[in-house]
Amino acid sequence: MTGAPAIKAINLVKIYQSGGVPVPAVRGIDMRVESGEFVAIMGPSGSGKSTLVHMLGGLDVRTSGEIWLDGTRADTLSESGWALLRRQKVGFVFQFFNLVANMTIADNVELPALLGGASPRQARERREYLLGELGLTERAAAAPAQLSGGEQQRVALARALANQPRLLLADEPTGNLDSRNTKDVLRLLSDVHKKGQTIVLVTHDARVASMADRVVSLLDGEVVDDGALPRTRRRPMGTVGDVVELRG
Amino acid sequence: MRLPLLALLAKEPAHGYELKHALEKTFGDAYPSPNIGQIYVTLGRLEKDGFVRAVDVEQVNRPNKKVYYLTATGREKLDDWVDEPTEGPRVRDEFFMKLVLAPLTGIADRMTLVNRQRRHYLSLMRDLNELAERTDPENRVALLLIEGAMLHLQADLDWLERCQEELP
Ligand SMILES: Nc1ncnc2c1ncn2[C@@H]1O[C@H](COP(=O)(O)OP(=O)(O)OP(=O)(O)O)[C@@H](O)[C@H]1O
Numbered sequence: 270m271t272g273a274p275a276i277k278a279i280n281l282v283k284i285y286q287s288g289g290v291p292v293p294a295v296r297g298i299d300m301r302v303e304s305g306e307f308v309a310i311m312g313p314s315g316s317g318k319s320t321l322v323h324m325l326g327g328l329d330v331r332t333s334g335e336i337w338l339d340g341t342r343a344d345t346l347s348e349s350g351w352a353l354l355r356r357q358k359v360g361f362v363f364q365f366f367n368l369v370a371n372m373t374i375a376d377n378v379e380l381p382a383l384l385g386g387a388s389p390r391q392a393r394e395r396r397e398y399l400l401g402e403l404g405l406t407e408r409a410a411a412a413p414a415q416l417s418g419g420e421q422q423r424v425a426l427a428r429a430l431a432n433q434p435r436l437l438l439a440d441e442p443t444g445n446l447d448s449r450n451t452k453d454v455l456r457l458l459s460d461v462h463k464k465g466q467t468i469v470l471v472t473h474d475a476r477v478a479s480m481a482d483r484v485v486s487l488l489d490g491e492v493v494d495d496g497a498l499p500r501t502r503r504r505p506m507g508t509v510g511d512v513v514e515l516r517g
Numbered sequence: 518m519r520l521p522l523l524a525l526l527a528k529e530p531a532h533g534y535e536l537k538h539a540l541e542k543t544f545g546d547a548y549p550s551p552n553i554g555q556i557y558v559t560l561g562r563l564e565k566d567g568f569v570r571a572v573d574v575e576q577v578n579r580p581n582k583k584v585y586y587l588t589a590t591g592r593e594k595l596d597d598w599v600d601e602p603t604e605g606p607r608v609r610d611e612f613f614m615k616l617v618l619a620p621l622t623g624i625a626d627r628m629t630l631v632n633r634q635r636r637h638y639l640s641l642m643r644d645l646n647e648l649a650e651r652t653d654p655e656n657r658v659a660l661l662l663i664e665g666a667m668l669h670l671q672a673d674l675d676w677l678e679r680c681q682e683e684l685p
Pocket residue numbers: 285286287292293294312313314315316317318319320321364
C-alpha cells in the first residue's frame with residue numbers, strides 16, 4: 270500500500286463541441302477519493318456528472334487537467350492504455366447499461382473476470398454470487414434483450430463488480446429500479462464497500478447517496494458542495510418522529 | 518391519536534396498556550411510541566365526547582381496571598374517518614421561506630442554505646436506512662411507513678435541486 274489516493278483529479282475540464290459551439294460540461298473540478306472511500310456525486314440533470322465519471326474512467330477524453338489513479342498519471346494514457354487500466358482495476362456501470370447483446374447474462378458477467386485473469390471456476394463462482402445477491406439467478410441464461418430495464422441495470426452492476434476492481438465507477442446504477450430492487454443494490458454496495466471497495470457513484474437517489482462516506486454536489490460543471498453527512502442530533506435514534514408523522 | 522384508538526377498540530374492548538401495546542406492535546420502531554399518560558388523556562376525551570365508554574373490571578388484589586369499548590356514535594365517527602379522502606402531506610415551507618427571504622436580508626446566501634439542507638435531508642435518509650435495517654423484516658407495516666418517509670424525503674431533495682437550479 271502506497272497510501273496514494275484512489276483518484277486525484279486536478280482542475281479537470283471538459284468542453285464539448287456541439288455544432289461549432291463550445292459546451293463547457295465540466296469546468297475545473299478538483300477531486301480526491303481515498304482508497305476504500307465511497308463517494309456519491311449528485312446534481313441536477315446536465316450538471317456534468319456523467320461527463321466527470323466518464324473522464325475518470327477514461328471513457329471520455331479530458332479537455333485539460335490531470336487524472337491520477339492509485340498514484341499513477343492516467344489522463345495522458347492512450348486509448349489502449351486506458352483499456353488495459355480499466356481491465357485491471359476499474360469497473361464501470363453506464364447510465365444506459367451497455368450489455369453485450371448476443372451473450373447470455375451469465376457470460377456478460379463472467380467475461381470481465383475472465384479478461385482480468387480469473388480462472389473459469391473463479392469467474393463462475395463470482396458470477397453466481399453477484400447474480401444471487403441481485404435476485405437474478407434465474408435469468409442467467411437469458412439474453413439482455415429479454416430482460417426489463419431494471420434487470421439489465423442490475424446485470425450491468427454485477428458485470429462491473431465481476432473482476433473485483435479496485436475502483437467502481439457507477440453512473441445512476443439504480444435509475445431504473447423500483448424501491449424493492451434498489452434495496453438489493455444497496456445491500457450489495459454496502460457489502461462490497463465494507464470489504465474495502467472504493468466507490469464513486471452518480472445518483473439522484475437519496476437512499477443510495479446517504480450510504481456514502483461523502484457527497485459531492487455539482488452545479489453547472491462545478492463542485493458546489495463536498496463533505497461528509499452530519500450525524501443527526503437525536504441519537505441513538507429509536508424513532509423518526511420528525512419524518513414519520515401519522516395523522517389522525 | 519384519537520382515531521387510531523377508536524379503530525383498535527372497534528376490534529375489541531381494551532384497557533389503556535393493551536392499546537399502547539397494540540400500537541407498538543403494529544407500527545414497530547417506525548412510529549414514536551405514545552406514553553401511557555397520553556393514551557389515558559385521549560381516552561378520557563373520547564369518553565367525554567361519547568365515542569367510547571368505560572366499565573370497571575374487578576381484579577384480584579389490585580385496583581379495578583377500566584376497560585373501554587366503542588359506542589354507536591364512536592363507530593359512526595370511525596366510519597366517517599375511513600370513508601373520507603385524506604389530505605396529502607403539505608410542502609414543508611419553512612425552508613422555502615428562508616431560501617426566498619434570507620438573501621434579501623443579507624443573512625445568508627442561497628448556496629449555503631441549500632447545501633446545508635441537502636446534507637440534513639441525506640443524514641435523515643441515512644437514519645431511515647438504519648432504522649429499516651433494525652426493523653423486523655416481518656413487520657410490513659413498519660417497513661412501509663419507513664419507505665413512505667423515504668419517498669417523501671426524496672421528493673424534498675428533488676425539490677431542493679429545482680430550487681437550486683431556478684433561484685440564482
Ligand atoms: N457528447 C456530447 N456533446 C455535446 N454536449 C454534450 C455531450 N455529452 C454531454 N453534453 C452536455 O454536457 C453537459 C453535461 O452533461 P452530462 O451528461 O455530464 O450531465 P449529467 O449531470 O450526467 O446529467 P443527467 O443527470 O441528465 O444524466 C450537458 O449540457 C450536456 O448537454
